[in-house]
Amino acid sequence: MNKLILVTGGTGYIGSHTVVELMNEGFDVVIIDNLSNSEKSVLNGIAEITGRRPFFEQFDICDKKRLHDFFRIYKKLDSIIHFAAYKAVGESIEKPLMYYQNNLTSLMNLLEGMIEFKIPHFVFSSSATVYGQPDQLPVNEEAPFKTADSPYGNTKQIAEEIIRDTVNANDNLKAISLRYFNPIGAHSSALIGELPRGVPNNLVPFITQTAAGVRNELKIFGDDYNTPDGTAIRDYINVVDLAKAHVVSIKRMIEQKSKSDLEIFNLGTGKGSSVMEIVNAFEKSTGEKLNYKIVGKRAGDVESVYADITYANKELGWKAEIGLEETLLSAWNWEKYLRNKKR
Ligand code: NAD
Numbered sequence: 232m233n234k235l236i237l238v239t240g241g242t243g244y245i246g247s248h249t250v251v252e253l254m255n256e257g258f259d260v261v262i263i264d265n266l267s268n269s270e271k272s273v274l275n276g277i278a279e280i281t282g283r284r285p286f287f288e289q290f291d292i293c294d295k296k297r298l299h300d301f302f303r304i305y306k307k308l309d310s311i312i313h314f315a316a317y318k319a320v321g322e323s324i325e326k327p328l329m330y331y332q333n334n335l336t337s338l339m340n341l342l343e344g345m346i347e348f349k350i351p352h353f354v355f356s357s358s359a360t361v362y363g364q365p366d367q368l369p370v371n372e373e374a375p376f377k378t379a380d381s382p383y384g385n386t387k388q389i390a391e392e393i394i395r396d397t398v399n400a401n402d403n404l405k406a407i408s409l410r411y412f413n414p415i416g417a418h419s420s421a422l423i424g425e426l427p428r429g430v431p432n433n434l435v436p437f438i439t440q441t442a443a444g445v446r447n448e449l450k451i452f453g454d455d456y457n458t459p460d461g462t463a464i465r466d467y468i469n470v471v472d473l474a475k476a477h478v479v480s481i482k483r484m485i486e487q488k489s490k491s492d493l494e495i496f497n498l499g500t501g502k503g504s505s506v507m508e509i510v511n512a513f514e515k516s517t518g519e520k521l522n523y524k525i526v527g528k529r530a531g532d533v534e535s536v537y538a539d540i541t542y543a544n545k546e547l548g549w550k551a552e553i554g555l556e557e558t559l560l561s562a563w564n565w566e567k568y569l570r571n572k573k574r
């Protein structure tokens with residue numbers, strides 16, 4: 232399909248992998264990114280993998296006038312996939328207004344542009360964080376929102392409401408909100424991956440940096456949860472599998488298969504893994520020994536969350552295919568590529 236797709240945040244972690252999958256499927260892509268959390272060199276990785284270069288525009292989507300000018304130039308847009316957002320949970324607690332401002336203003340500017348310029352399809356990056364600690368596991372899309380643990384989580388809940396109200400009020404607008412569980416790993420080529428700034432908050436980049444000797448030791452946050460080995464459980468999903476679900480979502484809207492104006496899908500594997508299981512799987516797949524120690528729980532962490540993926544399976548015909556060990560190995564290969572580049 233040679234339709235033109237706007238990918239906001241397309242030089243970021245999940246965005247860059249999605250751009251690759253879109254281009255592999257024949258879509259044309261224009262990225263908007265202000266590079267607040269990514270680098271322009273990511274475009275080289277994308278070009279090397281796909282043999283093509285996406286269009287790239289560097290600016291802040293919160294700049295309404297600049298975005299309006301963009302829509303006037305790129306008249307043939309078919310769909311928007313909106314990744315651009317700030318995503319650090321801890322930082323959002325310290326700087327809530329920065330998070331509300333960036334994550335919600337960017338969304339509203341895009342939706343206004345879609346209405347004015349008649350762009351019919353929208354895919355939104357939501358998060359399992361909207362569920363908090365669910366009452367039932369695996370958690371399905373019908374589960375109620377729990378009070379969000381952070382301003383970041385609030386922005387995802389509010390964003391889904393903004394999108395719902397907007398599609399309800401506009402006949403020609405369709406949206407799909409994808410609730411990601413824990414995206415990990417990198418492209419198998421090791422040419423694109425996650426670029427954490429400073430000390431990583433997330434488990435897998437912390438693991439790979441520890442194995443690479445950048446960090447002294449991994450701290451495992453809590454071993455007295457009510458889980459089989461006492462460590463917390465999450466649903467870790469390969470970022471390429473996750474990216475493919477965006478392509479499927481775009482095609483679903485183009486082919487007019489949506490069952491409602493806003494559809495919501497969980498994107499996970501359906502299987503929970505504990506922190507200790509991730510550590511063991513990493514050691515097994517890479518042959519690296521990890522230096523770790525158990526410390527107290529991290530504030531705000533839930534005990535266990537993993538996805539019910541029945542709905543995504545049935546409606547999108549999508550499921551995660553890459554196993555945990557292969558995924559952790561891809562994360563490790565990416566870390567080694569980064570270290571070599573820095574030498
Ligand atoms: P990322 O930080 O790697 O990518 C986001 C990109 O958006 C960055 O390149 C950044 O420079 C850009 N950006 C941010 N604000 C912008 C603005 N106002 N204008 C233009 N560009 C802007 O993050 P990611 O991990 O790829 O996450 C993508 C999306 O998925 C985010 O919305 C995030 O909240 C959501 N999400 C991520 C995870 C995860 O664990 N990574 C989990 C659930 C949901």
Ligand code: UFG
Nearest residue numbers: 358359360412432433434437450451452463465506529532
């Ligand atoms: N963990 C450690 N040590 C670390 C880092 C993490 O033990 O150094 C543990 C955490 O306590 C948690 C698990 O590893 O039990 C996963 O932690 P992450 O920080 O990797 O991921 P979270 O589940 O906390 O959060 C992620 C995203 C959020 C998103 C949320 C939705 O980072 O943006 O998933 O489920 F909101």
